[in-house]
Amino acid sequence: MSKTLVQVKDLRKTFAVKKGFMGKKQDLKAVDGVSFEIKEGETLSLVGESGCGKSTTGRLILKLLQPTSGQILIRDEDITEYTDNQMRPLRRDMQMIFQDPYSSLNPRIKIKDLISEPLQVHTDMKKEEQYQKAAALLEIVGLDRDNMEKYPHEFSGGQRQRIGIARAISVHPRLLVADEPVSALDVSIQSQVLNLMQDLQKEMGLAYLFISHDLSVVEHISTRVCVMYLGRIVETATRDELYGTPLHPYTRALLSAVPVADPELKKERILLQGDIPSPVNPPSGCNFHTRCPECRDICSQVIPKTVDVGNGHLVSCHLYS
Numbered sequence: 012m013s014k015t016l017v018q019v020k021d022l023r024k025t026f027a028v029k030k031g032f033m034g035k036k037q038d039l040k041a042v043d044g045v046s047f048e049i050k051e052g053e054t055l056s057l058v059g060e061s062g063c064g065k066s067t068t069g070r071l072i073l074k075l076l077q078p079t080s081g082q083i084l085i086r087d088e089d090i091t092e093y094t095d096n097q098m099r100p101l102r103r104d105m106q107m108i109f110q111d112p113y114s115s116l117n118p119r120i121k122i123k124d125l126i127s128e129p130l131q132v133h134t135d136m137k138k139e140e141q142y143q144k145a146a147a148l149l150e151i152v153g154l155d156r157d158n159m160e161k162y163p164h165e166f167s168g169g170q171r172q173r174i175g176i177a178r179a180i181s182v183h184p185r186l187l188v189a190d191e192p193v194s195a196l197d198v199s200i201q202s203q204v205l206n207l208m209q210d211l212q213k214e215m216g217l218a219y220l221f222i223s224h225d226l227s228v229v230e231h232i233s234t235r236v237c238v239m240y241l242g243r244i245v246e247t248a249t250r251d252e253l254y255g256t257p258l259h260p261y262t263r264a265l266l267s268a269v270p271v272a273d274p275e276l277k278k279e280r281i282l283l284q285g286d287i288p289s290p291v292n293p294p295s296g297c298n299f300h301t302r303c304p305e306c307r308d309i310c311s312q313v314i315p316k317t318v319d320v321g322n323g324h325l326v327s328c329h330l331y332s
Contacts, residue, residue, distance in 0.1 A: 013050040013051045013052055013053060014050065014051050014086075015048050015049070015050055015051075015086075015087075016049050016050060016051045016085070016086060016185060016186060016218050017048060017049040017072060017083070017084070017085055017186060017218070017220075018048045018082070018083075018084040018087075019045060019046055019047050019048070019068075019072065019081070019082070019083055019084075020046050020081055020082040020083075020084070021044050021045075021046055021080070021081045021082070022042055022044070022045045022046070022068070022071060022078055022080075022081035022082070022083065023040070023042055023043055023044055023045075023078065023079045023080045023081050024040075024041045024042040024064075024067055024071055024076060024078055024079050025038045025039065025040055025041070025079045026038070026039045026041055027039075028291065030291065037291050037292075038291070039290050039291045040242050040290050040291075040293060041064045041067045041242060041290060042064045042067050042068055042071065042078075042242050043064075043241070043242035043243050043293070043298075044081075044242075044243060045064070045068055045081075045239075045242070045243065045244055046244070046317075047237050047244060047247060049186065049218050049220060050218065051185070051216065051218055052212065052216050052217070052218055053218055053219075053234040053235065054212070054218070054219040054221050054232055054233050054234045054235075055218075055219070055220055055221070055233070055234065055235050055236075055237065056221040056222075056223060056229045056232070056233040056235070056236045056237065056250075057069070057220060057221070057222045057223075057237050057239055058223055058224060058226060058229050058236060058237070058238055058239065058265070059224065059238060059239035059240055059265075060224060060240070060287060061224060062287065062290070063239045063240055063241055063242065063287075064239060064241075064242040064290075065190075065222045065223075065224075065239055066110075066190050066191075066222060068222075068239075069107070069188040069190050069220055069222050070188075071083065072105070072186075072188060072220065073105050073107060073188055074090060074093060074098050075107075078091060085101060085104070085105070085186075102132075102133065103129070103133040103182040103183070103184060104184050104185045104186060105184055105185070105186045105188070106129075106179040106180070106182070106184040106186070106187055106188075107179065107187070107188045107189075107190065108172075108175055108176055108179050108187060108188070108189040108190065108192045109175060109190055109192075110190050110191040110192065110194060110195060111195050112168050112169075112171035112172040112174075112175055112195060112196075113163075113168065113171065113195070115171075115175055116163040116171055116174060116175065117163070118162060118163050118164055119162075120162075120163075121159070121160055121161065121162060122145075122149070122158055122159055122160070122161050122162070122163070122174060123142050123145050123146070123159040123160065125163070125174065125178055126145035126148055126149070126174065126177050126178050126181055127141035127142055127144065127145040127181070128178070129178060129181045129182045130144055130145070130181055130182065133182045134182065142159070144181065145159065145177075145181070146159055148177040148178075148180065148181055149174075149177055151177065151180075151211075152173040152174070152176050152177045152207060153173060153203075153207065154170060154173055154174070154177075167200075168195060168196050168197070168200065169196050169197070169200035169203065169204060172192060172193070172195075172196060172204055173204070173207065175192075176192075176204075176207065176208070176211070180211060180215065180217075183215065184217070185216075185217070185218060186217070186218045186219075186220065187217055187218070187219050187220070188219075188220045188222070189208070189219055189220065189221045189222065190222045191222055191223055191224070192204065192208070192221075193205060193223075193225075193228060194223070194224075194225065201228065202231075205228065205231060205232055208232065209232065219232075221233065226265060226266060226268075226269045227269055227270070229250075230250060230254055233250040234249070234250060235247065235248065235249050235250065236248060236249075236250055236253045238253070238259065238261065238262045238265065240261050240298055240299055241287065241288060241290060241293055241298040241299070242290055242293070242298070243298055243327065244317075244327070245259045245261055245262065245299065245326070245327050245328065246258060246259040246261075246262045246324075246325065246326045246327070246328075247323075247324070247325040247326075248322075248323070248324040248325070249322070249323070249324075252322060252324050253324075254266065256324075258320065258324070258326045258328065258330075258331060259299075259326050259327070259328050260281075260299065260303050260304060260305050260328070260330075261283075261299050261303070263281055264281040264282075264283050267279060267280050267281040268280065268281075281304070283302045283304075284302055284304075285301060285302050287302075288301055294311070295311055295312065296309070296310050296311045296312045296313050296314055296315075297310045297311070297313075297314060297315050297327075297328070297329065305330060307329060309329050310329055313329070315327045315328050315329045315332055316332050318331050318332050
C-alpha cells in the first residue's frame with residue numbers, strides 16, 4: 012500500500028480585498044477548510060469551476076502562498092509555518108508545471124539554462140554536467156538535444172510545455188503540482204502531454220496534484236478526484252467511483268455537462284440556476300444551496316459534515332448525513 016506523501020488538514024486562505032467606492036476592506040475566502048491527502052505515485056485531481064480555489068490550494072501546498080490557518084504535512088513533517096530558508100531543502104521534492112507555457116519560461120534565457128537552473132540551485136553539479144543533464148532531459152520529454160541553444164519563442168506551445176516539464180523533473184521531485192497544464196494547448200497536443208506525464212510518473216514514481224476544470228482530461232489521468240466548489244471540497248472518490256456513481260448534486264451537474272462521443276447516446280443535462288456566489292460574501296450553511304436542485308431547509312443553515320459512504324468515497328452533503 013502506498014505511503015501518504017502530502018496531508019492537508021482544514022486548510023484556509025483568506026485575502027483582504029477592497030470593495031466599493033470607499034474601499035472598505037473585506038475578507039475573500041479563497042480556500043475554506045480543505046482537507047485531503049496525496050499518496051506516493053498517484054494522481055489526485057482537483058476539479059471545479061473557475062474561481063473555486065483550485066490554483067490557490069496548489070500554491071498553498073508548495074508554500075508559494077502562506078496559509079491563513081490549517082496544516083500542510085509532507086511525509087508527516089508539518090511545513091505550515093516554515094520560513095523560506097526552511098523550505099529551501101524541500102523545494103527539490105516539490106515542483107510545479109504552470110498553466111501558460113508562454114509566460115512561464117523566461118524569453119531571454121536559452122533552453123539549456125532554463126532547464127539547468129534548478130540543478131544550479133539544488134545540486135553541486137558543475138556547469139558542463141548541468142548541460143549534459145539538461146540535454147538528456149530534453150530527450151526524455153521528446154525533444155532533440157540540438158534545441159539547447161534556442162530560445163522559448165522558437166517553440167510551439169506544446170514544445171514549451173515539454174520544456175517546462177523537463178525543468179520541473181530535473182531535480183527528481185516526489186510531487187508535481189500541475190496547474191491546468193494542458194488547457195492552453197490544442198486538443199491534438201493535449202493527449203501527447205498527458206501521455207508524457209503518465210510515462211514519467213511510471214518511470215520516476217511521481218505523485219501529481221492535477222488541477223483542472225476539464226473533466227474529460229481528469230478522467231484520463233486521475234487516480235482519485237476531489238471536486239471543489241467555492242473554496243470547499245464537496246466530494247472525493249476514486250476516478251471510477253466518481254464518474255460511475257457521483258453523489259453530490261454539484262458533481263452530478265458537472266459530469267452531465269461533459270460531451271459524449273456517441274451521437275445516439277442521449278444524456279440528461281443538469282442546468283444549475285443562478286451564478287456562483289461571491290467568495291467575499293459566501294452563502295450560509297452549504298455554499299452550494301443557492302443553486303442546488305435538491306436543496307432542503309437545513310442546507311441554508313448548517314455546513315454539511317463530510318461523510319464516508321464506503322470505499323473512501325467522501326461527500327459533504329445533507330442528503331447523505
